[in-house]
Amino acid sequence: MVESQFLKISEVIRPETVDLNLKDIENKDQAIHYLTGLLDDAGLIIDKQAYIDSVYERESMGPTYMENFIAIPHGKCDTVKQAGIAFGRSKNGFDYQTSLGGGTVKLIFLLAIPNRMSGDAYMAVLARLARLLVHEEFRNGLYAAETYEDVMMAIVNGEHLLEDLSESKS
Amino acid sequence: MKIVAISACAAGIAHTYMSAEALTKSAREAGDEIKIEIQGSMGIENRLTQEEIDEADLVIFAVNITVENRSRFTEKEPVIIDPGKFIANGAKALQKAKDMAKK
Numbered sequence: 001m002v003e004s005q006f007l008k009i010s011e012v013i014r015p016e017t018v019d020l021n022l023k024d025i026e027n028k029d030q031a032i033h034y035l036t037g038l039l040d041d042a043g044l045i046i047d048k049q050a051y052i053d054s055v056y057e058r059e060s061m062g063p064t065y066m067e068n069f070i071a072i073p074h075g076k077c078d079t080v081k082q083a084g085i086a087f088g089r090s091k092n093g094f095d096y097q098t099s100l101g102g103g104t105v106k107l108i109f110l111l112a113i114p115n116r117m118s119g120d121a122y123m124a125v126l127a128r129l130a131r132l133l134v135h136e137e138f139r140n141g142l143y144a145a146e147t148y149e150d151v152m153m154a155i156v157n158g159e160h161l162l163e164d165l166s167e168s169k170s
Numbered sequence: 171m172k173i174v175a176i177s178a179c180a181a182g183i184a185h186t187y188m189s190a191e192a193l194t195k196s197a198r199e200a201g202d203e204i205k206i207e208i209q210g211s212m213g214i215e216n217r218l219t220q221e222e223i224d225e226a227d228l229v230i231f232a233v234n235i236t237v238e239n240r241s242r243f244t245e246k247e248p249v250i251i252d253p254g255k256f257i258a259n260g261a262k263a264l265q266k267a268k269d270m271a272k273k
Contacts, residue, residue: 058180058181061180062254066188066257066258067258072184072188074181074183074184076181076182076211111181111183111184113181113183123212126183126187126211127183127186127187127210127211127212130186130187130191131190133188134188134257135191135195163195163198165191165194165205165206165208168174168203168204168205
């Protein structure tokens with residue numbers, strides 16, 4: 001079970017789309033362009049500029065700064081071949097401003113979302129990551145990660161942190 | 171209290187799932203019962219039944235887009251709060267929802 005989950009997650013967050021030591025990134029624009037390059041190099045998007053346009057279109061609609069030093073910019077468009085995540089970690093953080101506020105960001109996730117309505121397992125990985133980020137224990141796991149495998153294991157092992165959303169209970 | 175909620179956002183991933191998790195966590199920590207319907211990129215998950223809606227003490231729409239199948243809530247007065255508020259501070263946003271419902 002764990003092994004099959006690992007395989008699925010590792011197709012969405014690939015070794016080449018994770019950078020645990022962002023260097024020379026000082027603002028949101030630099031971060032988005034750099035991480036888009038990782039998604040492009042991994043073959044997850046067809047048209048780099050069209051994807052960046054969709055990210056900025058989303059930026060114009062409201063903040064993607066999520067508090068707790070987290071930002072989740074995202075683009076949803078036809079040019080996304082397969083759902084993917086580029087993850088960057090910055091030790092000292094960088095400035096991330098949007099029209100409706102922002103702050104210092106140390107963990108940034110750039111999501112590539114296919115335009116079609118999709119129930120596939122790749123989208124489920126994006127959803128799981130979003131939910132995990134609510135939990136401090138998981139965020140601490142990302143800060144402590146030294147390797148790509150550590151990031152994978154934090155996601156796989158974070159299952160127990162998640163709330164059961166499927167039924168009503170207190 | 172019994173809460174039912176819907177979470178949804180424009181792209182249907184980041185705010186939708188983060189706010190669903192944050193709202194559920196905050197409600198359970200406050201001792202409330204909650205079920206949340208997710209209207210996101212993977213379609214509708216955890217669909218609320220009419221019975222669950224009818225029995226709820228509080229209906230929260232954590233959305234910044236239009237809710238689907240809103241006619242189920244005609245007998246209720248949903249409180250609408252931006253999903254970003256639950257991500258920023260779930261407990262505070264939940265309390266705000268309860269205060270808004272009293273008015």
